[in-house]
Amino acid sequence: DTGVSQDPRHKITKRGQNVTFRCDPISEHNRLYWYRQTLGQGPEFLTYFQNEAQLEKSRLLSDRFSAERPKGSFSTLEIQRTEQGDSAMYLCASSWPGQGLAEAFFGQGTRLTVV
Amino acid sequence: AQRVTQPEKLLSVFKGAPVELKCNYSYSGSPELFWYVQYSRQRLQLLLRHISRESIKGFTADLNKGETSFHLKKPFAQEEDSAMYYCALSRPGGSYIPTFGRGTSLIVHP
Numbered sequence: 001d002t003g004v005s006q007d008p009r010h011k012i013t014k015r016g017q018n019v020t021f022r023c024d025p026i027s028e029h030n031r032l033y034w035y036r037q038t039l040g041q042g043p044e045f046l047t048y049f050q051n052e053a054q055l056e057k058s059r060l061l062s063d064r065f066s067a068e069r070p071k072g073s074f075s076t077l078e079i080q081r082t083e084q085g086d087s088a089m090y091l092c093a094s095s096w097p098g099q100g101l102a103e104a105f106f107g108q109g110t111r112l113t114v115v
Numbered sequence: 116a117q118r119v120t121q122p123e124k125l126l127s128v129f130k131g132a133p134v135e136l137k138c139n140y141s142y143s144g145s146p147e148l149f150w151y152v153q154y155s156r157q158r159l160q161l162l163l164r165h166i167s168r169e170s171i172k173g174f175t176a177d178l179n180k181g182e183t184s185f186h187l188k189k190p191f192a193q194e195e196d197s198a199m200y201y202c203a204l205s206r207p208g209g210s211y212i213p214t215f216g217r218g219t220s221l222i223v224h225p
Contacts, residue, residue, distance in 0.1 A: 003158070042121075107158060
């Protein structure tokens with residue numbers, strides 16, 4: 001599968017623990033997006049990178065959340081001191097330069113459960 | 116602020132029946148509108164975008180600026196159309212970060 005890959009696919013953690021997710025975009029894509037999706041809702045934008053630069057962050061991204069894309073390739077999303085409200089599907093997407101998210105490809109997502 | 120409303124959480128039809136999934140939006144400018152689809156156990160993928168004015172898998176969607184709507188239609192539903200459908204709005208230019216609706220689950224019965 002040469003699409004966007006996310007790891008892990010599932011994560012169960014205890015409240016208060018830190019978790020880190022990884023996203024590997026399609027190799028030629030320079031834009032990378034993180035979304036969060038809770039049950040019964042559509043994807044909600046969290047943050048977006050162009051190459052290694054984090055260009056926009058949503059207000060949903062509290063100071064417990066941090067995202068990096070150190071070499072403009074893969075990205076990580078870390079959640080510190082997890083809370084039960086963080087339980088959700090975390091989606092990553094990537095797209096070609098110059099194109100909008102409409103041309104982006106989504107990963108399968110990482111499902112986080114905070115117990 | 117931009118907002119997308121999909122009033123129906125669930126739409127259930129029989130095979131061969133017409134389908135219309137509703138989407139209304141609020142945005143002060145001229146947005147770009149999209150429909151995304153997620154089949155069972157598959158990833159989210161683009162179905163169509165309004166500027167393309169194309170028909171994908173028999174689906175079409177017309178942007179009605181007067182009614183601020185972008186309803187998705189198909190004249191004859193097929194069982195394989197069963198999926199979650201998300202309407203999304205993006206402000207043109209810049210980072211193209213869409214806002215998604217909550218989604219409508221379409222179930223097509225045999």
